[in-house]
Amino acid sequence: MGYVHYGSIKSIAKQFDLEASLLDIWHISQLVSEERRLPYGYADLEQRGHFALRQWVFPHHLDLLLRELVLHGCRSGRPKMSLATWSGLAKILKSISQFADAMFDPDEPDAVRLMLHRIGHQQVPSFDVLSKSKVGRYLSLYRSEPxxxxxxxxxxxxxxxxxxxxxxxxxxxxxxxxxxxxxxxxxxxxxxxxxxxxxxxxxxxxxxxxxxxxxxxxxxxxxxxxxxxxxxxxxxxxxxxxxxxxxxxxxxxxxxxxxxxxxxxxxxxDGGFVNAYGAAFDCLVGRILEAGNPGCSVRKPPEYYVKKSRKDGSDWLLFDDTAHVFIECKTKRMTASGKVAASLADVRGQIQFLADAVVQNYRNIADALVGCWPFEDGGLPSYSAVVTLEDWVIFSPVASSLLNELVTDGMRRGGLPEDLLVRVPYAVMSVSDLEAAMGAINSNSVDAVFRGRLASRYSGWMFSSYLNDKYSGTRWSARVGFDKDFDRAVERVLAGADRALRKGQGK
Structure with missing residues (x-):
């Protein structure tokens, strides 16, 4: 069945000139992502309305369109269709959509849950738009020695x-x-x-x-x-x-x-990349935390020993007069197989890593609570946070339920008190989420921000979605300074372009 339907995509794609289509996709992507109007020559698309097209075509559609045209677009002969026309664009996107629908088999094990997981990884990244803070964050990461x-x-x-x-x-x-x-x-x-x-x-x-x-x-x-x-x-x-x-x-x-x-x-x-990368990310997280408001404190838990075994504890401890947060930093990202999720086993294998990181942090927290190093909670609540460099998009019920299941199993196998899951709730968040959380804390408190995530209405939500809903409009990046790092890098480019322009005019 799949091959029969896929043949329709191939036959339609072959009617488009590949090189011309690359130009068309660029113009449409600028409309979809940047709200830049289509130029002269796209009147047929414009007649459908500038914003109407943006409501019908999304970034993931263009991604699929590019993939199929690179696979099957023609590079010789006279093309019969063009993406610059409504009929051409609509016909090939409709064929892609119909084939995708035909491929979905609701009788496959966990079909719906896996589909939701795939959709999250396909579409959520397109909302993470380019920003000064985002580029500056990577610049700061890679500047770190060694x-x-x-x-x-x-x-x-x-x-x-x-x-x-x-x-x-x-x-x-x-x-x-x-x-x-x-x-x-x-x-x-x-x-x-x-x-x-x-x-x-x-x-x-x-x-x-x-x-x-x-x-x-x-x-x-x-x-x-x-x-x-x-x-x-x-x-x-x-x-x-x-x-x-x-x-x-x-x-x-x-x-x-x-x-x-x-x-x-x-x-x-070679040369210790893994250790250097992890240390650089640790410093990046510290920079975000240490830009906090005067009411917040940040410290590195000390190394300690348990039965002569040296322990490092959590990477960071954030606290104010309302709560403590034990933070574990992880640079690993979800692999392609975990995103495509051909089977539940693919997702489980990836989520296991996050679960192990959560359990590792609970082990550190358990040591702190029993006095393996000088920690006094003062009767205040504590929270566990695993901060990742890239967003793992724990968007679907299959991912969130698997994470909870694997964490619970890991606590049991590790001999850790399972009531820690209740006494010290955990969260998985990206470094971008951490920036936003610090902005929310700046005008609220540590406990308010981390406790708010536990409300029933936010059950199953990603941390970023919770923050966007409850603390929308909060900005923190300017205080951290990643945007200034970006500005300095851009100033160099602009200055160089200006010098080149002046030199050309001088001739």
Whole structure:
């Protein structure tokens, strides 16, 4: 059944010119993500209404559209259809939607629960828009020594130059869908020896992208959610005789690759990358906590011994005169298999890591509560928080229920008092959530923010959703200063561009 339906997508996709479609997808992505009006030549789409199209087409639709057109779009002959027309855009998106619906089998084990999990990982990241604080956070992370030295050794470019070039390239693709990788970036202090390896990790020819997509393709119930291989190299070359001429049809994919995706360029490096990465993240979390209001205190729990075994305890302790929060920092992210979730076992395997981190922190908390190191709770409530670098999107009932089940099982197997789950409630949150939580604490209290999450109406909610609902509008990033880190990096790019412009005018 799946192959029959998928043939309709292939036959329709073959009627679109691939290169022209890359341009069309860029324009539509700018409308969908940036509210930028479509240019002249898209009158047929405009007639449907500028905002009406945005209500019908979403970022994940464009992701699927790009994937299928790279797989099957034509590169020779006369195309019969165009994404610049309503009939063309609607026809191919409808075929994709119909096939995705046909692939869903409600009789599969845990079908609905797995579908909700996949939807979360497919769509939630598109709401995490580019911001000064977000880029500045990654800049601060990789500046940390010795991670910065490993970064330069592995990538052949130092952290400052990488971020200057990343911003320049991303800004270029926000203005136009194409770029020449042979561009001289010396105006922003980046040499050709640095820029070429930079692009080599991001650019792929469409034929290579097509091969990787075919290899990853799965005509099963998870078809719609299978990881798009274009994500790892979101800049595409169509003409092999001119490899310097490239397109970036969806700039948001490039943004994720440039910053969040840096991890995959560095993981496996020699020289203690894992320890350096973890230490850098620990410092990043500390920077957020230490920017707190005068009523909050932050400390590093001391090392201690249990039966001659050395223990480090939780990574951070946040407290005020209302509550304590034991914080454990984790850099691991959910793998592709856990997001695609072909089976419940794939999700369980990933959620097990988070459960282990929660149990590890409960072990630290249990030691503190029995006096293994000088800790006095003063009769105040305590909370456990596992802070991750990337958002694990604990969005679906299958993920949240699995986490609770595995944590409870881990407590039992570890001989820990199960009533700790009630006495010291736990939360899993991203570092972005932590920033927002500190903003909420600034105008409330530690106990108010962490206790509020326990209300029945927020049961099963991600921490970010809870904060957005209860403390919407709270800003904290300006106080931490990540946005200032971003501004300084941008000023360098803008100054270099201004110098280049003045030099050109002088000629």
């Amino acid at each position: 991670l910065a030295r490993i970064f330069e050794s592995k990538l052949g470019i130092n952290v400052e130059n990488y971020f200057a070039l990343a911003f320049a390239v991303l800004a270029g693709f926000m203005r136009a869908p194409n770029l020449n990788t042979a561009t001289n970036f010396e105006a922003v202090g980046v040499s050709v020896e640095e820029s070429q390896p930079f692009f080599a990790r991001l650019v792929t020819h469409v034929d290579e992208a097509r091969q990787r997509l075919f290899k990853a393709q799965s005509l099963t119930s998870s078809w719609e959610y299978t990881l798009n291989a274009v994500h790892s190299r979101p800049i595409l070359n169509v003409d092999g005789s001119h490899p310097e001429r490239v397109y970036c049809p969806i700039p948001s994919l490039l943004e994720r690759r440039l910053f969040s995706g840096l991890f995959f360029d560095l993981v496996g490096s």
